[in-house]
Amino acid sequence: MSAALLGTKFIRQIGSLWTYSRITCYRFHQKRCLQEAVSIPEPAFEQDKQGNLVAPVARAFPRGLDIDPEVLSQYQEDPTRYSKTHAGLMHPDKVPYLPEHLVKNARAVLVENDLISHSKFKDDVKHLQEVYWRRQPPISESFKQEKIQELKEKHLAEEIERENINFEELHEGIKERLLHRVGSVSNKVFKKTSHMWKPIDYRDHTGLVYLAARLAPNYTVLYRIFYEIHKLDSSFNPGAVLNVGSGTGSAVWAANEIWARKVYEYYNVDISNYMNDLARKLLAKDIVNPLDLVIPGVHFRQSLPSPQHIENRFPLVVSAYLLMEQPSMIERLNLVTLLWELTEDYLVFVEHGTTAGYRLILEARELIFKLRDRYPDLDGHVFSPCTHDMVCPKLYLKNSPCTFPLEYRIFNIGKEYGQGYTKATERYSYVVLKKGKKQEGKRYPRLTNVLHKSAHSPCTMCCPDGTLRQFVVTRKRPSVALHKCTKRCSPGDFIPFSWPDTSTQISDNVNNESRKQKNNDKNLKNVENDINIEENLK
Template sequence: MGTLRRILLCHRKNVKVKQVIYLEILKKFASETKVKAVLDERVKEDINPKHHPGIFKFPSVALPKKLINTISSVLKDQPIKTLVKDAKMLRQYLHSRHAPIESLEMKARVSELEKQIRSEDGIDENLLGEEERSHLMEVRAAKLKSLIGQRIYCWKSIDYDEYKSKVYLLARSASNYAVLMKVFNELKIKDPTFSPKTLLDFGSGVGTVIWAVRNSWDKVIEYFCVDKSSHMNDLADLILRDGNINNELPSPGYFFRQFLPSAQTLKYDLVVSAFSLVDLPTSQNRLQTIMNLWNKTSGYLVLIEDGTLAGYKVLNEARDFILEFGSSSKNIANVAAHVVAPCPHDLPCPKIKTKKPCSFPVKYLTIPLEGREESRTALYSYVVLKKGVRSEDSLDWPRLVQPVLTRSKHTICRLCCSNGQIEEIIFTSSKHGKFTYHCARASHWGDLLPVKLSDSTSEE
């Protein structure tokens, strides 16, 4: 694999590598690959490959005009330049945020730093007098505090007051809405019969999940929104009233709370946690929350985080926990679980070995304050879980987990496959057929490829 990448790199940098040698090595590598890709027989070759059924074509997302007008009204009394500056800082901070370090790991890392400090100064405090020992302890404590600040991530909970809630509204609502619309669009494609009537939104913030659900399904009658910040809840409520507190809510089915409902019997068709799990202080707290959310869904559980390594790890932790619980003997309800998206399998995520996030892109337009509107791309990680066993006839097409590399006469795809592995396949017209080859070339990061994979060695 390393050889092929070096060849491709040389080719891209216009290093003088003879084309004949390059193609011969490429053909040799392709012939030695252990995985074969064959077009799924359910896909007819009389369609345009640019519109094959694995493509989740999704345009750049903009907030609805009515919402933009409402947000502009809500923010009209704020100093715009200061708000824009603070929104940029908050967006950068949230994107660079890590999950909190567990207490045991923190103690171990602090202990290592203490050993390092004692080793560096080489002083045996037992040989010192009381006053000298006291001074040494103070010096070491100061060094330790400095090293902790330099080398250990300091996680802090964000207290969203009235102003910070408005900053978050400007900083994240457009991108969060775009991500939610794309995820819900895929869910609608995969399950056209799903029409939720009740929603539980954990970490509801300014209400972006409500906006996306209302634009995706039209039969929802109850929106139960939970956010620990009363200011976030008030702002979300105000936006639903079109920016005027004296207006009525669109329907009586909106509820804003600071805690999850305690009743065990309450079930919701759709349960969502978007960009909220990283805000929980410990792994135990996260897993307790995830189990609570899982117990409250009668349909789908949708979990979304930023497409950073921290966001991906938190989601993968939740995914593994739910899947393990679904197959555990401790599962009193005896309810299995399976992944609907993005994975074509319920096996451990192969990306965890690469130390790179499994993330996907979505394009969106920013809120046009003072007439300025920018086009941006957000990366997000997500998992959609459903109760029950994976259907035998469900599509297990591999998903593209990196950008497709289109080259002259060949296309390189990195695919997450139903065998729980990431495979790199080089598609050519001669080896895979014109239709399959053009399907690969027309696909993008996040799409499914309508092919079946097999181990070529088992066919020999």
């Protein structure tokens, strides 16, 4: 290629970059002008089709809000270090490792059953993970019959139209055969188009596959939730923990890492006797003698204690991935009611980070609110992750589940402990409910999504007034301190600025008026051009 062509190509590239930079600067200027036109009026709510009040979503950061004064004073003492460990961070500093003794026993169990070297075992582990992520709760029998009846009517109408017959004039025997064929086709279509829930039998091989697939993510998720409870309520020390649907006993290991010897008793409840024996082996000092446990005070049973006795109250009750296992909605709601009656302080529900899992979390949350309104002794509120007790704005406005990503260390079944540890990401939904009235205190918004850029961070946050807001945090607006703290945040963390009692927001009227003015100017310019064209034609 000649030097002239190279020079021409270089000039074109420079021209393209110059044009792109001009457009970028112009868009930044427009955005800055809109930010300067911000006002802070009273919150303006919109009304949806059902008559519910919904707050509009705003993007610019209001000028009336800034970092919490207490956080600011601590930040000024050591800006570099404090921004990495500020009060809003709810995640541990490092991704937690599985306890060494737990990994050792888990590997020993798999070796005992000759599964580590089995070629198909890893495929079974992967398949079980996929089953969990596409699983749906069981549908009611009434809904099933209603859906099948709709399909029958549809297929019968198509059959009559295709054969061009009069159904009423047909012989009774022909009618029966036709209805039988239509019913058979409708049942097949229903099975193909609907998710048919089936219970999973956690015995023998399936239980060991579950151990390899879910040991690491279950432990890390519960460790993260217990870490948040301990950080927000440092005075809370659960003397006893009730773990319902205990499985491999991940809640016992996670609670022991957070509270250690402050927990005196662990009650693990699982209807599968095989899973109880497996959890006992993982807790044993030697799997040959599973009665001598590493963590003292661990008990196993197959049924829940009765809430009739006052002494059957537990400071911490955990139900991890159990709501999806219930065969019907009635049994699911009865379980939630029973667990709330057995709770003394905190009740934790955890499900997979799917839309179906999150809807089960919301179902439990709403049921407890109804129990609270009906029975004064069952009063309570949401402790986390929600900063309010109102309708979930993310699901209501965006039809999107409120899930949080979490990084965990994979349990490598084919390698020794400490070798080849890699990380993966788990999405989960959870809610922590607390007995009693909600105490007034710091009201920080919680991040549901954040995108970190070099000079700014667009944040989507769930605010204490029950709204979902989108704010852009920059170095200049509101401050460098809040920008540095936000840079260290991830979904699930709090942004350390206090939400005022009288909610503030960006006036959508200002933005609407500016858009209307631009449209009017554009229309006026078009009219002037048309007049000039007509004069030239004359």
